[in-house]
Amino acid sequence: MTGPRVRFAPSPTGYFHVGSARTSLFNYLFARGHGGTFILRIEDTDASRGRQEWTDGIISAMNWLGLTYDEGPTFQSHNAPRHAQAAEALWAAGHLYACDCTSEVVQERTKGNPIPGYDGRCRDRQLERGPTTALRFRVPDEGSVIVRDQIRGDIEFQLANYEDFVVLRSNGGVLYPLANAVDDRDAKMTHIIRGEDLLPTTPKQILMWEALSSSPDFGDVPVPLYAHLPLLVNEQRKKLSKRKDPVSVESYRDEGYLPQALVNFFSLCGWSPREGDEIQPIENFIAQFELSDVTHSPAFFDMAKMRHINGEYVRRLSVEEFLAAAQPWLQPELSEWRPTDYETPWAPEDFRPEVLDVMAPLVQERVTVLSEVPAMVGFFFRRPEMSDGDFTKTIASNEGAKAVLADVIAAAQSGTNWTSDALHALVAQIGENHGMNLRKSQAPVRLAVTGALVGPPLFESLEVLGRDEVVLRLTAALERAR
């Protein structure tokens, strides 16, 4: 394979963040559209933070979204010996020096300094390496590093603004800038596509990348091209926050978002197709995706738009696909996964799948996320509870409404045709008899039978629910009104 090599390198610090999903997706789009290789690498060097379940979560969320990778997952922690070797090579070449300043001490000492960060105290102290010394990278005092960013163009950073950063902890643990550079080099990455928040640390990685090039154990690997994606921000224009914003992909799955819809929406976070509609199959996006078309400015994570796109995808499903997608909310006990903390609003044994034969298409065009399905069909499997407010306003205080109910009950009991068309005509006629148009006359029937003033089409619902049950519910409502 001679195409580009890219990777998605999340650190397992929690659930799968939508920002990570977007980064992962853009790597995927780029690789798939350019005959490249997409690699998943788990950056778990900070052992105190990583957890197996978080890693599993990332992998299963990527599978769910359909972001398939070609190599991996590899684990950064498994490369510890290689990282140590890199540190040795850098040490041997004089790029590193030992430092016994703890971060607290450095902070205290440099508090009023015009240039923040480490002040280079140990640079020339020739300290021995020991259990209390970290290894710092000797950043040149002059010169600059140019980051070749495929989205923003070349960006020049003056080295004078960079402190001598730590590369190896005093406890021997390797730090991100080194581990990252080593792994990317060894994996021959050609493009690094990641969030804009990493842009300021890029010069450090380039510095190490180049420093390693003179070591025979590492060899001369060309510095990759970069692409720093615009941040995803909330309505306050701040980077999406784990604490304040709903950012987990899993939570959107629980709400009933379709993976294809999410992928489509994420694609639009910082990029838009040159050709055609905003809503297109991912194959079209793969064919069109270019890093140079990625936007420079932060993208608002617009959940209203995300909902719209999901509704669009829901409606484009075939009825069979829709039912399959909605199964976790309809019959969670039969599904391979169920939304977390979800229970059907009806007793599972009361569920009747045949109701959906008629109702599914009618429900499908009325929901935007799948979690709205149960509320829309709940009255088929459970007697409705209507609010006092609705009941009083629509039935109890309305003589015409009560008359309509009584007449519908009478007609039902005298054997009127029980088809949606016949019921439609019946309620219209009864309403007319009492001086009400259908808009008015259907309301009490709807409320009495479904428990709500809005819902799927009424007459189909009556037909499916059946004559006896409808009479029962209408009678109950009428008696409650007396």
Next chain:
RNA sequence: GCUCCUAUCGUCUAGCGGCCUAGGACACCGCCCUCUCACGGCGGCGACACGGGUUCAAAUCCCGUUAGGAGUGCCA
């Protein structure tokens, strides 16, 4: 503070010197369709942050200002 990034309708964006009295989408508002709610259709509202240049011509190029944001850990 310092470094870097960014700046077109409320939001996401198209625009890469003349096709722009700035196009599309979401949201919002109206009308139509209609048994409710949706869907769908039609229409409306609504933007080039500001100031200098360059040019015959700038939303588009350059500089500055302002405003946002990110980074500034022995986190990633």
